[in-house]
Amino acid sequence: MLRTMIAARIYSTRCFNLQRQGRLGTMAPVDGNEAVVVGTTYALQPEHDWIFPQYREQYALGRYGDEVIRRHALYLAGHPEGSNYPAGLNVFPCQISLAAQVPHAVGMAWGLMRQGLAGVAVAFFGDGASSEGDFYEAANFAAVIKAPVVFMLVNNGWAISTPTSMQTAAVTFADKAAAFGMPGVRVDGCDPIAVWEVVTAARARAVAGEGPTLIEAVTHRLGHHTTADDPTRYIPVEQLAAARAADPVPTFAAQLRSVGLWDDELQADAEAAANAVIDDAVDQALARPLAPDAFFDHVFAQPTPRMRRQRAQLLELEAEGRS
């Protein structure tokens, strides 16, 4: 788990810097949420269980394979193949619309259940996204049909600049589970083992046909919402400093060191491996060819006559260098 967390921090930091250099597009760092995503995925069975991410988790999905970060590098490079996770990789494409993936996860769980297939669906969404109607509609129905879903609400305290006090008057986000008739659990989102434990229990409950669980994982945002954000405008400096002091990656490393399970050599090896993966992923992403008319692909299984005409026009202009 620690190796995957270290890799996540490196991927996220490197992509952030590459955005600043103009080589990759806008991105949302995972910094501070590594323990939630990694702890969750290590409690799952990647060959059966589906992940429905928002846009921040991709860096930390290493448990599902390096292909996730390779595809995500393509996504950040603005390439349409970046959200095409190959068949067999149970991860839904990056979702920009907040909480829109939550009913998708419920639909997937419902479909798995109907077909008698093993597996659960896990939806990641933030404290801000929990104010969207999609969350309420989906959580409500999932409990009604006892769908095998884990609702992973990552509460990092901030929805861009809006604090949780402006998001809800509930004492905790986990309290909202009561209204749906499902268990609500609050967990320290900076502790990967604590997350692993609650997700393991939620998964067991889901596959036993007992229905969904809402988990509120409490974390801190260590910095920017996205590369287009300046958190010093709204997060008090001392709060940012406190969050950085509780940074889950070095904290977990120190914990493992104290029991003799981690050392400088392992740390250096984990960092080198992650840097090699992201170097390769970014190089390949930036070199990946892309046809100028690729956006006509995959709108429909077969393009409409009008789309064929538009595509021919584009290619004609392209040939003349006037597109």
Next chain:
Amino acid sequence: MTVRTMIEAINLTLAREMARDDRVIVFGEDVGVNGGVFRATDGLIDRFGRDRVVDTPLAEALILGTAVGLAAAGMVPVPEIQFLGFSYQGFHQLAGQIARLRYRSNGRFDAPITIRAPFGGGVRTPELHSEAIEGQLANIPGLKVVMPSGARNAAGLLAAAIRDPDPVLFLEPLRGYRSLRDDLPDDLDLVEPIGRAELVRDGEDVVIVAWSYQVEVARRAAKELAEDGISVAVLDLRSLVPLDIDSLAAVVSRCGRVVVAEEAPQTAGFGGEVVATIVEHCFYDLVAPPERVSGYDVPFPMAQLEDRYVPSVGRVVAGCRRVLEVAP
């Protein structure tokens, strides 16, 4: 052969498709025990069980959003939105999610989702039950918009929609559910390809281009004009996306005069798209400016005034007379 109403044709086609493919799942508000508020899904729960005919909570974003996950799980979702006007409460899942499932996943996921929704005026419904918003929907890339005009093509097009690997909005004119009838084969073995218009009446002087219930209005208008010796063609578009541009251009070029009849408000309605397409493809064959007969640019009115809003036979006849007045 048996005479079937449009609602019977839809009901029997749903049953036929569910029997043919056990991945098909029907869900929505009141579709189960109640059989749908118009009885479109009547009896399906008894035949196919509660696992395949599912009453959902009253939550349109949920109904549309779960269709995405179901499709990705390998099912063939056929959700019902009880009235098309209610789709505003799930519009983000329709436009932002269902329409983009294939595109966003760069081809990994098919989206064989058929969204059925009744719409249209003429039956004195409360607010937001009658809105014709097909133009707004047709502007969303990745959605097919299919609008049957009778029992026969409702059966054939619904079967095609359910078998289509892309999302299809299947919009049913509630005024036609019981008033439109066709003689249909008993086994209802009908599949009509999506994307082809049908010349339901041939004529030479003017063509009325219409879809959904306005095809019936156009037929009646054509009959009335025939009594004055005017030869009127009626083209039923049947699907707005994909649009059968070739059939549209052929009949308009031949007649030279065209009236487009639709229920939606005029500004940015799909009729404007039809006229633009006509101008693009038939400009030199036109002998009169195309005429639009549509709803007005106002919200769908309360019951007492709706007959003045939805294009009537009289308004379509008047539209035809206006284009016929222009000297060649």
